[in-house]
Amino acid sequence: MSELSExxxxxxxxxxxxxxxxxxxxxxxxxxxxxxxGALKEYSAVREGQAGIxxxxxxxxxxxxxxxxxxxxxxxxxxxxxxxxxxxVHYSALLNExxxxxxxxxxxxxxxxxxxxxxxxxxxxxxxAHLQTIAADFDVCVSxxxxxxxxxxxxxxxxxxxxxxLLDSDLESIAYYKFAQLKVNGVDAIVSxxxxxxxxxxxxxxxxxxxxEVWQQLLENGAVPIGLAxxxxxxxxxxxxxxxxxxxxxxxxxxxxxxxxTKLDKGAFIGKDAxxxxxxxxxxxxxxxxxxxxxxxxxxxxxxxxxxxxxxxxTSGMFSPIAGGVALAYVLPEHAETGALSVEIRxxxxxxxxxxxxxxxxxVRR
Amino acid sequence: MTIPANLKYTKDHEWVRIDGDIATFGISDHAxxxxxxxxxVELPDIGRELDAGEAYAVVESVKxxxxxxxxxxxxxxxxxxxxxxxxEHVNTDAYGAGWIAKVKIxxxxxxxxxxxxxxxxxxxxx
Numbered sequence: 001m002s003e004l005s006e007x008x009x010x011x012x013x014x015x016x017x018x019x020x021x022x023x024x025x026x027x028x029x030x031x032x033x034x035x036x037x038g039a040l041k042e043y044s045a046v047r048e049g050q051a052g053i054x055x056x057x058x059x060x061x062x063x064x065x066x067x068x069x070x071x072x073x074x075x076x077x078x079x080x081x082x083x084x085x086x087x088x089v090h091y092s093a094l095l096n097e098x099x100x101x102x103x104x105x106x107x108x109x110x111x112x113x114x115x116x117x118x119x120x121x122x123x124x125x126x127x128x129a130h131l132q133t134i135a136a137d138f139d140v141c142v143s144x145x146x147x148x149x150x151x152x153x154x155x156x157x158x159x160x161x162x163x164x165x166l167l168d169s170d171l172e173s174i175a176y177y178k179f180a181q182l183k184v185n186g187v188d189a190i191v192s193x194x195x196x197x198x199x200x201x202x203x204x205x206x207x208x209x210x211x212x213e214v215w216q217q218l219l220e221n222g223a224v225p226i227g228l229a230x231x232x233x234x235x236x237x238x239x240x241x242x243x244x245x246x247x248x249x250x251x252x253x254x255x256x257x258x259x260x261x262t263k264l265d266k267g268a269f270i271g272k273d274a275x276x277x278x279x280x281x282x283x284x285x286x287x288x289x290x291x292x293x294x295x296x297x298x299x300x301x302x303x304x305x306x307x308x309x310x311x312x313x314x315t316s317g318m319f320s321p322i323a324g325g326v327a328l329a330y331v332l333p334e335h336a337e338t339g340a341l342s343v344e345i346r347x348x349x350x351x352x353x354x355x356x357x358x359x360x361x362x363x364v365r366r
Numbered sequence: 367m368t369i370p371a372n373l374k375y376t377k378d379h380e381w382v383r384i385d386g387d388i389a390t391f392g393i394s395d396h397a398x399x400x401x402x403x404x405x406x407v408e409l410p411d412i413g414r415e416l417d418a419g420e421a422y423a424v425v426e427s428v429k430x431x432x433x434x435x436x437x438x439x440x441x442x443x444x445x446x447x448x449x450x451x452x453x454e455h456v457n458t459d460a461y462g463a464g465w466i467a468k469v470k471i472x473x474x475x476x477x478x479x480x481x482x483x484x485x486x487x488x489x490x491x492x
Contacts, residue, residue, distance in 0.1 A: 022402075033429065034402060038402060038403045039402055039403050039427075039428040039429070040403040040405070040428065041403075229402070229428050229429050230428075232429075233428065295406075295450070296406065296408075297405065297406050297426050297431075299431065318428075319405040319406060319426070319428070346408070346424065
């Protein structure tokens with residue numbers, strides 16, 4: 001385990017310590033895995049009507065500007081950026097020429113010549129290098145704003161009520177996967193109605209200098225600090241993919257069930273030919289959702305069997321207080337829909353069944 | 367954090383209470399606190415013969431899976447079935463409702479190194 005002193009710290013490091021945050025290394029940052037309340041109660045706060053506040057400043061932000069911004073993003077990302085309206089966000093991916101994932105991202109359209117990308121912390125250096133290499137052939141400027149930006153997620157039914165007092169405009173006007181550039185505590189920020197929890201809520205991008213005050217005010221407005229452990233529970237219950245788990249440079253959108261963000265009819269993009277080939281050849285494995293019917297907790301890397309035959313492994317698994325032992329797993333394509341499922345837990349086969357996503361009802365505001 | 371004086375402790379943070387030839391096992395308050403919220407406990411089978419130091423149970427927290435080791439060798443005579451439905455007792459009452467198993471101590475038994483409460487306190491401070 002890396003020494004915490006060698007890790008990057010977000011502007012909220014001291015605030016996490018003051019709240020009893022148990023700090024762990026995560027994507028090169030010292031981040032709270034949980035606070036005094038503990039993972040289960042933090043999870044419940046978000047699922048059961050409160051507002052949870054998450055420091056996700058480790059994530060990266062990249063601004064793409066210039067007259068070639070649209071053409072560039074159409075070429076480097078999989079979703080159809082031409083369909084984005086001003087103030088709209090969409091989920092997308094960066095693929096390599098092999099059609100496998102460099103990263104999954106969200107893209108914000110600020111103007112015809114200006115977009116904002118949110119990328120994974122662990123992939124930041126790789127993503128920025130890739131984007132800058134490709135940008136050389138377009139009339140665009142790619143700037144990595146990660147070091148200057150604090151990103152908070154505020155999730156749960158009470159999120160809007162907790163955030164509204166800090167703003168100069170009405171949050172009600174921001175619909176799901178929409179954003180606004182507005183002032184939070186009088187400082188320019190981007191606020192989107194997005195998140196990773198399956199609850200209503202927001203993600204707030206602001207300058208580092210605003211972080212401590214905004215965090216403190218949100219706590220005063222009743223928000224509960226939430227660590228990485230509860231965050232992972234919330235996202236896994238929704239079946240949301242996480243880079244390094246469901247998606248990686250070993251799988252294409254065909255395997256990862258992410259063809260819905262891969263628009264083959266929009267013209268050329270990096271990885272398109274490989275994805276087309278993979279689609280016609282057939283997926284090498286398929287992502288399924290499963291639920292244990294026997295006792296136990298399915299965990300990442302546990303082997304999955306179908307009709308007694310090794311078929312694949314779990315990519316994310318958990319104990320869900322609502323749904324029980326649930327997991328996402330890759331299995332052989334012929335096992336995606338049929339055959340008796342089991343998960344090997346400490347040498348024993350524990351029965352499981354296929355289920356649909358999300359594992360738990362989503363309360364996002366559609 | 368509590369460390370009751372009537373129990374013995376191991377370096378792996380298990381506790382053991384010996385009453386005649388019966389030993390009751392669990393994990394220490396320090397251990398449960400370090401693990402965080404316990405969401406699953408796998409209990410040993412009744413009748414299983416345990417060697418000192420052998421993994422006999424598994425506790426799972428939200429994020430981690432941990433083996434629990436046998437402090438004193440013997441045969442499992444009782445397990446805390448209540449933990450199947452309420453594993454959180456390991457967190458809320460580590461030395462009481464959070465007990466895991468009872469063994470009948472073998473006559474010629476060995477045990478792992480056991481510490482008194484004072485020794486365990488010192489061990490935790492080191």
